[in-house]
Amino acid sequence: MTLRLYDTSARQIRDFTPLVPGCVSIYLCGATVQAAPHIGHIRSGLNFDILRRWLTYRGYDVTFVRNVTDIDDKIIAKSAEQGRPWWAIGFENERAFDHAYTSLGCLPPTYEPRATGHVPEMIAMMDALIERGHAYAADGNVYFDVRSFPGYLELSNQDLDDLRQPSGEGETGKRDPRDFALWKSARPGEPAWDTPWGPGRPGWHLECSAMAHKYLGAAFDIHGGGLDLVFPHHENEIAQAKAYGDDFAAYWLHNAWVTMSGEKMSKSLGNSVLVSEMLNHWRPLVLRYYLGTPHYRSTIEYSEEALTEAEHALARVEGFLQRAAEQVGPVAPAAEPPAEFAAAMDDDLSVPQAMAVVHTTVRQGNAALDEGDKESVAALAGQVRAMLGVLGMDPMDERWAGATGGRAEQLHTAVDSLVHLVLDQRQAARERKDYGTADAIRDRLKDAGLVIEDTPTGPRWELGQRP
Numbered sequence: 001m002t003l004r005l006y007d008t009s010a011r012q013i014r015d016f017t018p019l020v021p022g023c024v025s026i027y028l029c030g031a032t033v034q035a036a037p038h039i040g041h042i043r044s045g046l047n048f049d050i051l052r053r054w055l056t057y058r059g060y061d062v063t064f065v066r067n068v069t070d071i072d073d074k075i076i077a078k079s080a081e082q083g084r085p086w087w088a089i090g091f092e093n094e095r096a097f098d099h100a101y102t103s104l105g106c107l108p109p110t111y112e113p114r115a116t117g118h119v120p121e122m123i124a125m126m127d128a129l130i131e132r133g134h135a136y137a138a139d140g141n142v143y144f145d146v147r148s149f150p151g152y153l154e155l156s157n158q159d160l161d162d163l164r165q166p167s168g169e170g171e172t173g174k175r176d177p178r179d180f181a182l183w184k185s186a187r188p189g190e191p192a193w194d195t196p197w198g199p200g201r202p203g204w205h206l207e208c209s210a211m212a213h214k215y216l217g218a219a220f221d222i223h224g225g226g227l228d229l230v231f232p233h234h235e236n237e238i239a240q241a242k243a244y245g246d247d248f249a250a251y252w253l254h255n256a257w258v259t260m261s262g263e264k265m266s267k268s269l270g271n272s273v274l275v276s277e278m279l280n281h282w283r284p285l286v287l288r289y290y291l292g293t294p295h296y297r298s299t300i301e302y303s304e305e306a307l308t309e310a311e312h313a314l315a316r317v318e319g320f321l322q323r324a325a326e327q328v329g330p331v332a333p334a335a336e337p338p339a340e341f342a343a344a345m346d347d348d349l350s351v352p353q354a355m356a357v358v359h360t361t362v363r364q365g366n367a368a369l370d371e372g373d374k375e376s377v378a379a380l381a382g383q384v385r386a387m388l389g390v391l392g393m394d395p396m397d398e399r400w401a402g403a404t405g406g407r408a409e410q411l412h413t414a415v416d417s418l419v420h421l422v423l424d425q426r427q428a429a430r431e432r433k434d435y436g437t438a439d440a441i442r443d444r445l446k447d448a449g450l451v452i453e454d455t456p457t458g459p460r461w462e463l464g465q466r467p
């Protein structure tokens with residue numbers, strides 16, 4: 001089956017055919033490092049990490065570029081507010097993003113260019129745009145002439161005549177109020193780079209067109225970002241790149257938002273939950289499951305209940321894999337995930353359907369465990385590991401076992417032997433009809449967050465719902 005993806009510019013699902021057979025090039029708009037990441041930012045990184053992993057599984061050699069916007073009006077404003085250099089704010093938050101991506105198991109990009117390292121490339125692009133009549137300089141700014149590019153607004157399907165775009169602060173000398181800034185002249189005390197048109201700083205849109213061109217060339221396969229970027233950011237990236245002569249992206253993919261009370265989670269709106277806060281309460285794998293399982297084009301309304309559900313769903317999978325290992329010994333991931341899983345992933349990355357296959361397999365695996373059908377247990381556990389492995393969510397993978405310092409298994413064994421010691425005491429209390437002590441032991445285990453289940457083969461324990 002062919003991979004099919006929803007292309008925002010075609011407004012439909014299309015068969016995916018890469019420009020160069022066997023290779024896929026992706027440019028994802030990364031962080032504006034003005035503050036630490038909230039879970040909306042990481043959802044974007046994570047959705048594209050899953051895309052990249054699926055393409056890699058399908059045998060493509062993937063080049064994945066995710067930039068860092070390290071100069072921007074918001075960073076400059078923060079710098080003035082906090083009395084710290086712009087780069088101190090940028091580096092600090094870049095580290096925070098890096099930590100969040102790594103904690104959630106996002107693979108590092110092939111290239112991670114910073115905007116400020118690409119001013120010469122931006123100057124070359126502006127030079128060419130001015131020469132070809134698509135841009136002009138005014139008062140130390142450089143603007144893109146939107147009327148000069150007939151394809152403008154095709155991605156967002158808008159009519160230029162309906163467009164009302166207010167000029168930003170200091171954006172003087174425009175020929176048309178809808179023209180956008182490629183370059184902004186420096187105000188006193190602000191960071192600036194020299195150009196033929198005077199000292200200034202890059203506009204956000206220009207940064208991405210210049211970096212995509214440098215690392216992926218004039219044409220590449222997939223451009224991604226959050227839905228909020230369709231207009232103006234991606235529309236302006238297209239105008240710059242195509243007017244420059246690039247074919248630019250063949251497919252446009254946009255992830256839906258994480259919302260809070262129906263509104264986009266946003267640093268600027270102040271309704272954000274930081275990844276660092278979430279990681280104090282939830283295991284990284286639970287957070288990856290919670291943000292990575294809904295379809296990338298469905299909104300995720302932030303909810304503690306959904307997080308708890310994610311925790312339980314994952315615990316069911318982990319419980320099965322654990323019991324399977326107890327019954328049949330360590331199980332390696334199967335060479336390939338089941339065809340039904342692959343078909344769901346090929347269908348515009350339908351992770352919810354793919355995850356349904358995982359849970360069905362877990363149910364079949366539990367039934368096989370009850371029946372003592374070791375062969376089926378081993379086969380089904382291998383399939384579960386293969387499917388979750390492709391999604392970067394295999395709990396048995398060293399990546400996640402290492403989340404407690406590489407000692408998760410050792411810790412589990414130690415807790416297991418302590419719990420059995422305590423349960424033996426409870427049993428002894430029952431036998432001598434000391435029900436008070438037996439009940440007190442049960443309550444203490446519950447307070448410790450453990451759920452005990454009596455089974456024909458003896459008591460089993462697992463971590464219960466958090467209080």
Ligand SMILES: Nc1ncnc2c1ncn2[C@@H]1O[C@H](COP(=O)(O)OP(=O)(O)OP(=O)(O)O)[C@@H](O)[C@H]1O
Pocket residue numbers: 029030031032033039040041042043044224225226227228229255256257258259264265266267268269
């Ligand atoms: N709430 C969200 N849900 C999903 N994706 C988001 C959300 N907020 C931002 N993104 C995406 O994260 C990536 C990095 O965003 P960027 O740092 O530019 O955020 P921003 O728009 O400045 O953030 P904010 O809106 O929080 O101020 C972009 O692809 C953006 O579309």
Ligand SMILES: [Zn+2]
Pocket residue numbers: 028029030208233237
């Ligand atoms: Zn961008």
